[in-house]
Amino acid sequence: xxxxxxxxxxxxxxxxxxxxxxxxxxxxxxxxxxxxxxxxxxxxxxxxxxxxxxxxxxxxxxxxxxxxxxxxxxxxxxxxxxxxxxxxxxxxxxxxxxxxxxxxxxxxxxxxxxxxxxxxxxxxxxxxxxxxxxxxxxxxxxxxxxxxxxxxxxxxxxxxxxxxxxxxxxxxxxxxxxxxxxxxxxxxxxxxxxxxxxxxxxxxxxxxxxxxxxxxxxxxxxxxxxxxxxxxxxxxxxxxxxxxxxxxxxxxxxxxxxxxxxxxxxxxxxxxxxxxxxxxxxxxxxxxxxxxxxxxxxxxxxxxxxxxxxxxxxxxxxx
Numbered sequence: 001x002x003x004x005x006x007x008x009x010x011x012x013x014x015x016x017x018x019x020x021x022x023x024x025x026x027x028x029x030x031x032x033x034x035x036x037x038x039x040x041x042x043x044x045x046x047x048x049x050x051x052x053x054x055x056x057x058x059x060x061x062x063x064x065x066x067x068x069x070x071x072x073x074x075x076x077x078x079x080x081x082x083x084x085x086x087x088x089x090x091x092x093x094x095x096x097x098x099x100x101x102x103x104x105x106x107x108x109x110x111x112x113x114x115x116x117x118x119x120x121x122x123x124x125x126x127x128x129x130x131x132x133x134x135x136x137x138x139x140x141x142x143x144x145x146x147x148x149x150x151x152x153x154x155x156x157x158x159x160x161x162x163x164x165x166x167x168x169x170x171x172x173x174x175x176x177x178x179x180x181x182x183x184x185x186x187x188x189x190x191x192x193x194x195x196x197x198x199x200x201x202x203x204x205x206x207x208x209x210x211x212x213x214x215x216x217x218x219x220x221x222x223x224x225x226x227x228x229x230x231x232x233x234x235x236x237x238x239x240x241x242x243x244x245x246x247x248x249x250x251x252x253x254x255x256x257x258x259x260x261x262x263x264x265x266x267x268x269x270x271x272x273x274x275x276x277x278x279x280x281x282x283x284x285x286x287x288x289x290x291x292x293x294x295x296x297x298x299x300x301x302x303x304x305x306x307x308x309x310x311x312x313x314x315x316x317x318x319x
Contacts, residue, residue, distance in 0.1 A: 001029045002290045004091075005064035007057055007079050008071035009035040009044040010160055012093050012118075016068055019282035021048050028286050034060040036071070061086050066293045068118075072160075073098050073169045077106050080115060089114035089293040094182075095174050096306040100314050103307050116292050116300035119182040119309075123284035123299065126277065129256035129268045130241075130248050131187065136258075137243030140188065143222040144240045145180045147172060148231040152207065155234055164207070171207030173313050177226055180239050181309045182301055183250070188241075189218020191312045199319045213316055224316075253277070 004020060006013050013033070020028040032054040035041040041053045054060035057079060061067050066089040069079045077097050080090045094117050097103040121127050134140075152172055153164045164170040185191050194214035201208050209229065215222040220241075240249040247259040254277035256268040291298040 002027060002066060002286075002293055003029050003031050003064040004286075004289070005031050005054070005060040005067050006033040006044075007035075007060060007067060007069045008093070009033050009037075009040040010070060011157060013068070013070035014044055014047070015278070016070065016118075016282055016286075017044060017048055017051065019279050020286055021051075023279045023283040024286040027290055031063040032060040058082065058086075061088055064088060066091055066114075066289055068289075069093055072163045073174065077102060081106070081110070084110055084113050084115065089289075090116075091289050091292065091300070092117050092303075092306075094119055094178055094301075094306060095310050095313065096303060097310060098169055098174070098314070100311055103310055107303055107307055111303065114292055114295065115303055116289070116298065117303060117306035118285065119179060119301040119306070120278075120281045120285055121179055121183045122186070122301050123281050123288060124254070124277070125280070126250055126254045126256040126268070126271065127183065127187075129270075130250050133248045133256070133258050134187070134241065134243070136246065137241070137248060138245040140218075140220045140241055140243050142242045143184060143188070143217055143220050144238070145177070145184070145222065145224045146240075147176050147180070147226040147237040148233070149176075149228045149236075150231055150234055152209065152228045167201065167205060167207055167317070171317065172226055172228070173208060173211055173316055176235075176237065177211070177224065177316075178309050178313050180237065181312055182305060183239055184215075184217035184222060185305055185308055186301075188220050191308055192216040193312055193315050197316065197319065199316060208317065211316060215312065 030051045032052045033041045034054040034057045045051045045053045061083050067083040068091045070093045083090045196214045198212040200210040211226045213224045238251045253274040255271045257265040288298040288300045
């Protein structure tokens, strides 16, 4: 049994904790949780009996074999360094950091340590289906990434709006677009930002509400768009790859589809909505965390992959 401590008891901390308790209790034992806001840690501990609230972040780390860091982004690397100093494995929420130079220094020191970043597409069955189909469409010709939101933050994130909707740490480019950049990085190759970048921010210091960018992903021309307020859906996204002999896409996080001879999109018959898929994916992520902690090969996002994504994200936000 892997002993896992949690730093940060917000949305992501609670999601992974529930997945561990409800879907991966045979491989993971939750030990302690700590959050700068004591009420948040207490709320999570009450929801999951047996999960203890630590007095300090250090004591939570000391209770475990691996530390899951789910605090706001600017604090990730400090907690990661503290956990690594205690010889703990680290599973860090994305983004790795919001400071590119700080992240580079961290990688220079800890690049070979037991640390990985939580990009769930690394363990997604829907992504596996897309990969299977990629062989059928031939040489990739173009990629489009489209994300859209009715409001930002999304309704279930409003309690974290104090940082999620601020330029310093938040915004949908860091929180959502980064997932699709990771997917592009892993499936196609290194990322490079091109020309034609447009970023629009709110006037009051809030996060971006519109982005448009051209990129290269492993040499494949990539067109990225994201906006707030142009869809009735809380959250809509599509990653669409076109090749010489057809197209495949990942829609709304968990629906793998391919375009067939009739020109219509046909979903994988085993596809399921993200609400049902998420716990299964997190279970698979936790199985990989066990491998990470034991020093075995794993499919989790490496810190180099996460850093590559972070660089592109921060370049986009720099405008």
